[in-house]
Amino acid sequence: MEPTFAPLETDRLILRAMTLDDAEDLAERRSDTTTALYQAWRAPYPVERARELIAEITSRPGPVPGHWYQLAVVRRRDDKVLGDVGLHLSGNGKTAEVGFTLHPWARGQHYATEATARLVDYAVFDLGVHRIEASTHPHNIASVRVLERIGFMAEGIRREAYWVDDEVSDDAIYGLLARDWRARREQD
Numbered sequence: 345m346e347p348t349f350a351p352l353e354t355d356r357l358i359l360r361a362m363t364l365d366d367a368e369d370l371a372e373r374r375s376d377t378t379t380a381l382y383q384a385w386r387a388p389y390p391v392e393r394a395r396e397l398i399a400e401i402t403s404r405p406g407p408v409p410g411h412w413y414q415l416a417v418v419r420r421r422d423d424k425v426l427g428d429v430g431l432h433l434s435g436n437g438k439t440a441e442v443g444f445t446l447h448p449w450a451r452g453q454h455y456a457t458e459a460t461a462r463l464v465d466y467a468v469f470d471l472g473v474h475r476i477e478a479s480t481h482p483h484n485i486a487s488v489r490v491l492e493r494i495g496f497m498a499e500g501i502r503r504e505a506y507w508v509d510d511e512v513s514d515d516a517i518y519g520l521l522a523r524d525w526r527a528r529r530e531q532d
Contacts, residue, residue, distance in 0.1 A: 348405040352415070354462050357455065359415040359429060361406075362398045366416050369425050370394040373447050382481040383445070384508055407440075407471065409433045417446070417459045426450040429459045431467060440473045444490065456490045464494060465529070468522045475521055481506070482516040495528050496520045 352359040362370070373379055374389030397414075407413040414430040427446030434440070442463055444456045467473040478496055480487040492498075496518035506515040 349413075349415070352462050352466055353420075354458050356420055357426075357459055357462070358418045358420055359459055359462060360418060362401055362414055362416050362428065364395060364398055364402075366425060367391055367394040367398055370398065370428070373427060373445060376448055378448055379445060382484040382487070386509065407431050407433050409435050409437045412443075415463070417444075417455065419455075426455050427459075429456075429463050431463055433471070433473070437471065438474045439477060440467045440471070440475070441477045441479070442467070443478065444487070451486065454493075456487075457493050460490060461494050464520065464525060468525050473522060475519060476525070477520075478518045479506070479515045480518070482514050484516075488516065488518075491518045494520070495524060 349361040351361075368391055371389050371391040371394040374383070374385055374394070375387045377387045380387040380389070401412070401414050404411060404413065410433065412430050412432045414428045416428055417426045418424065419426055427444065427450055430443040432441040432443075442460055444460050446456050464476055467476055476496075478491050479502075480491070482488075482501060488498075497520065499517045499519045502515040502517060504512045504514060506513050
């Protein structure tokens with residue numbers, strides 16, 4: 345199925361539907377051990393698995409309740425894929441979870457902050473989401489900083505709640521209410 349999702353734009357970025365042409369890039373990004381360290385997959389990440397994930401994502405026209413929808417994060421000036429952001433809608437569509445992953449060479453330039461903030465805009469203003477959540481490993485300081493810059497509030501730690509294969513870790517939970525996001529945007 346051809347993606348029908350209309351791209352989201354920022355000053356420096358375009359967030360667009362993934363295509364099968366993104367599979368090798370996705371596999372490369374997910375195969376990086378520093379990227380995989382706090383994620384739900386193990387490195388190396390095979391290209392075939394990336395193709396399967398993209399095919400599953402693009403089988404839907406955009407975000408739908410109960411599923412993740414990932415977007416490629418593309419730098420405007422050179423059309424280079426920097427990473428991806430994801431949105432998962434709850435069954436009733438009133439709560440969303442966001443996630444982000446960038447290539448190591450694209451980190452430290454606030455691309456994750458910019459892309460995730462745009463995704464939150466979309467969730468709040470276009471989808472009418474009431475609450476946005478994010479979770480990360482408590483030691484993933486870079487992701488924690490991204491979430492805090494956007495305005496997410498630390499809500500607690502779920503002890504030994506996150507499993508990857510047979511390893512368990514704590515899960516730091518962050519939340520942002522739509523009303524707080526709207527108020528923040530009105531101040532910008």
